Amino acid sequence: MKIVVCIKQVPDTEAEVKWDLQKGTLKREDMDAITNPFDEFALEEALLTKEKYDAEIVALSLGPQKATDVLRNALALAVDEVHHVSDEAFAGSDTLATSYALAKSIEKVGDVDLVLCGKQTTDGNTGVVASEIATRLGYSQLTFVGKIVEIDAANKKIKVERNIEGGTELVEAKLPAVVSVLKGINEPRLPNLMGIRKAAKVQIPVWDAAEIGAAKEKIGAEGAAVKVIELTTPPPRSGGEMLSGDVDEVSSLLVEKLLGLKVIK
Amino acid sequence: MADYKDVWVYVEHKEGAFTPMSYELFGIGQKLAADLGGNLCALVIAENTDELAKEAGYYGASKVYAVDGAPFKTFRPDAYAKAATTVMDKYKPDVVLYRATSQGADLSSACAATLETGIASDAIGLEIDAAKAVKVTRAAFGGSYLVGVVNTKAKPQLMTVRPKVFPMSERDTGKQAEVAKEAVAVAEGDLRTTILQFMKSEVTVNLVEADIIVSGGRGTGKPEGFNVLRELANTLGGALGASRAAVDSGWIPQEHQVGQTGKTVKPKIYIACGISGAIQHLAGMRTSDYIVAINKDSEAPIFKIASYGIVGDYNQVVPKLIDEFKKRLSR
Structure with missing residues (x-):
């Protein structure tokens, strides 16, 4: 079985956000970066699947030069192969262009049974790229997955639990499939020192737009349909009030105020 | 792209069962349609769409595009996306709204990739700009920033909308929508997913x-x-x-x-x-x-x-x- 895991480097949520307002894009190179938290669960699920069913894991990351950090981390965790999908021409991608580039990369990997992604990224927060990849490749689209119940690689089948509104859905799907995972599906492990040392020496191969056979008009700013045109900060919340007094006083005061909102029936 | 018109709202349901929340986007849909000079239409896909379509009329849709059939009993992205994109290809909506839920996200993203158009997720603000495009406001970086995005390149403009952000339209049982039944053939054998079971959450965490x-x-x-x-x-x-x-x-x-x-x-x-x-x-x-x-x-x-x-x-x-x-x- 061959597994592709898609990993994205995202700005640290705590870091200062730096925008290029002209282009409507992030100045990613100037910001502190981390592995997208949801992708850590996808990577761990790939490792667990490999341990259980025997598989080969290929990690892909699309992003600027700096994004090799997240692939090095994957290598330290004994991923078999990594590819850094990177090209100036990818800058300014929206989800449509991103999913195209990743789908082309997955096609280049070839003979893939399972693609694992995180539920969403913490920078774009769109949560649609995994589904778009599935649609583009004609793979099964399995989102909000809280558990991989079973994989039958010989018969090209997978069974998963999806945690959706109101409960859990047990779904069987054909392989290949794109599975996007939720937090809590596993406990991501940390790389050990030996893994980190080994990974540090690896030359990470780069796939540019030509290498994955991407059409120029479908990638980057040219391929993007959705563009950022405005950036604002939300209006500060105002009218905050601190309630003071002893426990009885503040409690009845709060109850009074909340009942006054006419929300509680 | 001039032949793209109207604002469509996808009506979410669970095996035919719906709540008022299934129609929560009809309020904002009505407003956008008025600002664009188009109609508010509903897209309903189900095993049997009759009740869902009637209800869409009550909430203000003037037209309902309805796809009926056994493969549409339970929501499955492949079956529903086939139905949705077939109808969208035929009637060319300008804007399509989905709720930002698991179903809305699954369907809208499959539609976007099939139709090669853009999608804006989890909108908390929607307005029509000077160029008659929908400007979508979304939260970025943990809500510490708001970004305004537009899709001026491809149609339809797809967006998912955060639940409970926009006021609902009035339900008026005197209103009625014109219903266009659309036949979309989906063979079970071509579908990739089978829903085996739904286990309701013991603790209702909605x-x-x-x-x-x-x-x-x-x-x-x-x-x-x-x-x-x-x-x-x-x-x-x-x-x-x-x-x-x-x-x-x-x-x-x-x-x-x-x-x-x-x-x-x-x-x-x-x-x-x-x-x-x-x-x-x-x-x-x-x-x-x-x-x-x-x-x-x-x-x-x-x-x-x-x-x-x-x-x-x-x-x-x-x-x-x-x-x-x-x-x-x-x-």
């Missing part, structure tokens, strides 16, 4: 639709700390939330988590108990109408965004609140 949420954080200190919060939530008819710190400590299951790696919620009242207010938590709840913060630490950042703040121990305050609410609400 955080996204709750009007009132009582949430606990690191300050709850232990799993039992949530008992009193659960009781307050039950008293108020609300849902129980939690911060990442509480979930990662194993005090409460992950499905309760609100925040960047949990759920994004927009209740009318959010009561945060023992939650300091890290940016990752605020990302999930800062657009709540009213925020109440109860925390021992008067310096906790949560107080900066709270409508009402109490510096104190939730263990003492919350039981008092329960008593007082029960008395006042005669429960």
Whole structure:
């Protein structure tokens, strides 16, 4: 079985956000970066699947030069192969262009049974790229997955639990499939020192737009349909009030105020 | 692209069962359609669409595009996307709105990739700009920024909309929509997914639709700390939330988590108990109408965004609140 895991480097949520307002894009190179938290669960699920069913894991990351950090981390965790999908021409991608580039990369990997992604990224927060990849490749689209119940690689089948509104859905799907995972599906492990040392020496191969056979008009700013045109900060919340007094006083005061909102029936 | 017209709303349902929330986007849909000079239409895909289509008329759709058939009994992205994109290809809507739910996200993204168009997710603001395109406002970076995005390149313009952000339209049973039944052939053998079972959640955690949420954080200190919060939530008819710190400590299951790696919620009242207010938590709840913060630490950042703040121990305050609410609400 061959597994592709898609990993994205995202700005640290705590870091200062730096925008290029002209282009409507992030100045990613100037910001502190981390592995997208949801992708850590996808990577761990790939490792667990490999341990259980025997598989080969290929990690892909699309992003600027700096994004090799997240692939090095994957290598330290004994991923078999990594590819850094990177090209100036990818800058300014929206989800449509991103999913195209990743789908082309997955096609280049070839003979893939399972693609694992995180539920969403913490920078774009769109949560649609995994589904778009599935649609583009004609793979099964399995989102909000809280558990991989079973994989039958010989018969090209997978069974998963999806945690959706109101409960859990047990779904069987054909392989290949794109599975996007939720937090809590596993406990991501940390790389050990030996893994980190080994990974540090690896030359990470780069796939540019030509290498994955991407059409120029479908990638980057040219391929993007959705563009950022405005950036604002939300209006500060105002009218905050601190309630003071002893426990009885503040409690009845709060109850009074909340009942006054006419929300509680 | 001039032949693209009208605003469509996808009507979400569960095996034919719907709630008023299935029609919550008809209010904003009506407004956008009026501003664009088009009609509000509904897209309904189900085993039997009759009831769903009739209801769409009540909420203000002038036309309903309905796809009926056995393969559409339960939502499956491949079957539904085939139906949706076939009808969209034929009638060319200008704008299509979906709820930002698992179903809305699955379907809209499959439609976007099939039709090679853009999608804007989790909109919290929608308006028509000078060029007659929909400007979508979304939260970025944990809600510390708002970005305005437009799709001027491809049609239809697809977007998912955060639940509970926009007011609903009036339901008027005197209204009726024209229903266009569209036949879309989907062979079971071509579909990739089979739903084997749906297991209803034992604890009903419908955080996204709750009007009132009582949430606990690191300050709850232990799993039992949530008992009193659960009781307050039950008293108020609300849902129980939690911060990442509480979930990662194993005090409460992950499905309760609100925040960047949990759920994004927009209740009318959010009561945060023992939650300091890290940016990752605020990302999930800062657009709540009213925020109440109860925390021992008067310096906790949560107080900066709270409508009402109490510096104190939730263990003492919350039981008092329960008593007082029960008395006042005669429960």
